[in-house]
Amino acid sequence: MKELFETPSASVLVIGGGPAGLMAAIGAARSGAKVTLLEKGKRLGRKLLISGGGRCNVTNARGIDHIVENTPGNGRFLFSALHQWSNEDIIRFFQELGVKLKEEDRGRMFPVTNRASTVLDALLRELDLYEVRVEFGAVVKKVIYQEKTDNFTVHIQSGGTFEGSSVVVAVGGCSVPETGSTGDGYIFAQAFGHTIIEPYPTSVALVSHDEVIQSKVLQGLSLRQAVLRLYDPRGRLTATEDGDILFTHFGLSGPAALRISQYAVKNWEKFGAQPLLLTIDTDPQKSIEDWIEQIFAIGKTMPKRAIRTILRDVTATSLANYLVDALQLPGDLAAADMNKHDVAEFVNYLKVFPLHIADTLGLSRATVTGGGISVKEIDPRTMQSRRQPGLFFAGEVMDVHAHTGGYNITVAFSTGYVAGQHAAMRNEFGS
Secondary structure (H helix, E strand, C coil): CCCCCCCCEEEEEEECCCHHHHHHHHHHHHCCCCEEEEECCCCCCHHHHHHHHHCCCCEECCCHHHHHHCCCECHHHHHHHHHHCCHHHHHHHHHHCCCCEEECHHHEEEECCCCHHHHHHHHHHHHHHCCCEEEECCCEEEEEEECCCCEEEEEECCCCEEEEEEEEECCCCCCCHHHCCCCHHHHHHHCCCCCEEEEEEECCCEECCCHHHHCCCCCCCEEEEEEEEEECCCCCEEEEEEEEEEECCCEEECHHHHHHHHHHHHHHHHHCCCCEEEEEECCCCCCHHHHHHHHHHHHHHCCCCEHHHHHHCCCCHHHHHHHHHHCCCCCCCEHHHCCHHHHHHHHHHHHCEEEEECEECCHHHCCEEEEEECHHHECCCCCEECCCCCEEECHHHECCECCCCCHHHHHHHHHHHHHHHHHHHHHHHCC
């Protein structure tokens, strides 16, 4: 690594080597700028490597409107950026770099190799191709604008400095801090008068203190395409999400639980810390009548079979056992002795399984940070600060967050590329 105690000159300085920073560096370099990428850690793309379960869900194949709809945190702010560098552009970008992609459920796009390293390697090759200078161990202490020269000076903790005509801050939020996202960008932004919306966890697992969770009887149970409904303390429906869920030793995880977590956090902000009712429809494809009919049909063909065994045939074994015991149903009786009241009670719980959510695993365990730099102070066409010309922002450092499913990384890639392009244009045209 080159010594940091000298003051190299660069047209564009990009702070942060995650998805947004990598794409910002490439966007700026492709636009003709001389780029230096400053990364506080020892390697680039640490968060990218763990995204999508280590497979890297590079984007979502559905349209811009769909992406905005799945970005509950200021999605409308993204329209301009997405029209400049859309999900289709992201797909084309990686395909041109030799990364073959495949579409999975809900429009999620993954590399055919199922390895996030395939995506990162392609980005690193592009950095090399455009001669982007990368500095590791560059822990940024502060960013200063030099009015006389219309340049920025970035001071490094070790004592060195870097100068550039534009700066792109792409250091992420506060989630997954082991990847380097520790809220540094908020400090840089505040120095230029930016407002910071208090960070909070989104896309984070849910914690429950209910007996069914504490006893761990359902730990490891996975339900596909369940429907979750969250209610506020007044009993009003707050949010509905569908998708896969996983019962854990602390509560609930899985894509649907992660998507609904932000609404739980917002309820606690509004009403204070108190348990929230979450109901689970374990199989939305079946009505109560369908289920009752199925159970009695099985019982009719096997009248001597135990009721508990019959109920295991229609849902997960651990769930059936739990409900039989919790509802004190006569599970050992023969199916011929089943009565409709007991079966209806069992089925009602399959359709409306109650769970009380007391907390989340917190910001450090969240996949994505909510809050951040107020988007009201950022030009949505360029990602440039409205407070300081030449200062740009990209990715999770801004108050923008999306659901899981390739949406957050689309935000990072899109805003990163657009910020990089316009940072380079400012240098070229002095605007």
